[in-house]
Amino acid sequence: MEEITVIFHGTNGWYTSKTGYTTCITIDTPDCFIILDAGEGFTKIPDVYLCIKKPALLFFSHFHLDHISGLHTLARCRFEGGLSIYGPPGVQILSGFIGYPYTxxxxELTYPVTITELPEGRSDLCIPVQTAFLVHTQPVFGYRFEFSKTIAFCTDTGPCEGILTLGAGADLLITECAYLPGQENPGWPHLNPEVAVRLATEAGADQLALVHFAADLYTTLDQRLSIRNIGPQFSDVIIGTDDMVIRL
Known part of the structure; x- marks a missing residue:
């Protein structure tokens, strides 16, 4: 069985700071190269992967600036197998963002790029993908990818059924932790660590990785790591930091 490599290029939420860049994660599989969101962490990809020859697929959760700002460095990338961009309803707005006067x-890029709106539910691309709407201030998709291992990605969301659906039995559930322990705000839906762990447990996910730590709340990496002190149920939680590598 060939290895799957997950890299957290950006683990901050809202803005880049000394704790990290904004959200971007890559999943390198034998058949394709997957990118999850394109915050400032996206700018690191050309330095880690000098040339990507397999098909590259970029999946957007939504279109807040901290998830799309890295697109201005597409010209640095070498996606020799082309780049296919996917997202929830409204993804075509990116065709205007990737252009003058912004970038x-x-x-004019050196490789072909397509932009496609995905439906809710299952899509068979070069790999099977399942989407579900999450709960946020605008429409947000979570994703479930089925390789030899199953990976779910659910960020910018409050507690919802979509996380349980996508994370069910996943080998790795990557979700957000924008809020501090015990913090909640139903008017601006995000997760705190306790709720993230509860949802992962209910979903039966094997591993939980936390990313998208709000930069104004988690101002140091030690503050992130202190999540482990909440209780024994947090001992196996992966606390995401920039440039972390997970192999499945």
Whole structure:
């Protein structure tokens, strides 16, 4: 069985700070190269992967700036197998963002780029993908990818059924931890660590990784790591930090 490599290029929420870049995660599989969101962490990809020859697929959860700002470095990337961009309803707005006056337009890049809106539910791309709506201030998709291992990605969301659906029995559930322990705000839905662990347990996920730590709340990496002190149920939780590598 060939290895799957997950890299957390950006683990901050809202803005880049000394604790990390904004959200971007890559999943390198034998058949394709998957990118989850394109915050400032996206700018690191050309330095880690000098040339990507297999098909590259970029999946957006939603279109807040901290999840799309890295797109201005598409011209640095070498996606020789092309780049296919997918997202929830409204993803076509990116065709205007990737262009003048903001950045190099799609038709001037050195590789082909397509933008496709995904439906809710299952899509068979070069790998099977399942989407579900999450709960946030605008429409947000969570994703479930089925390789030799199953990986779910659910960020910018409050507690919802979509996390349980996508994370069910997953080998790795990557979800957010924008809020501090005990913090809640139903008017701006996000997760705190206790709720994230509860949802992962209910979903039956084998591993839980936390990312998207709000930069104004988690101001040091030690503050993130202190989550382990909440209780024994947090001992196996992966506390995401920039440039962390997970192999499955």
């Amino acid at each position: 190099v337009p799609i038709d």
